[in-house]
Amino acid sequence: MTTIIIDALLALAVLTCWLGVAGFARLKSPLDRLHCVTFVNAGAGLAILIAAFVADGASARAIKILVLNAAVLASGAALSHATGRALLLRQRER
Numbered sequence: 001m002t003t004i005i006i007d008a009l010l011a012l013a014v015l016t017c018w019l020g021v022a023g024f025a026r027l028k029s030p031l032d033r034l035h036c037v038t039f040v041n042a043g044a045g046l047a048i049l050i051a052a053f054v055a056d057g058a059s060a061r062a063i064k065i066l067v068l069n070a071a072v073l074a075s076g077a078a079l080s081h082a083t084g085r086a087l088l089l090r091q092r093e094r
Helices: 002-026 029-056 061-092
Strands: none
Touching: 002 029, 029 061
């Protein structure tokens, strides 16, 4: 039963990535595309994190994935804001 749950969570992570790709290809504005990248980071990372905790429990590997996921979310948010601001400033110069 656990294998099915882990496989479903990993399939959800892959589906999240493909959804982000579809959104990235569909959206026209660079600011809108930035949301797709953030969606993939948050959605796929969370699914992989839950899969790790289901597989191992509170092991060292699962805790490392938790810390890595938290770091990616925190730094990703800051990077998204900086990139968005740079895009806005670049558009104003034109």
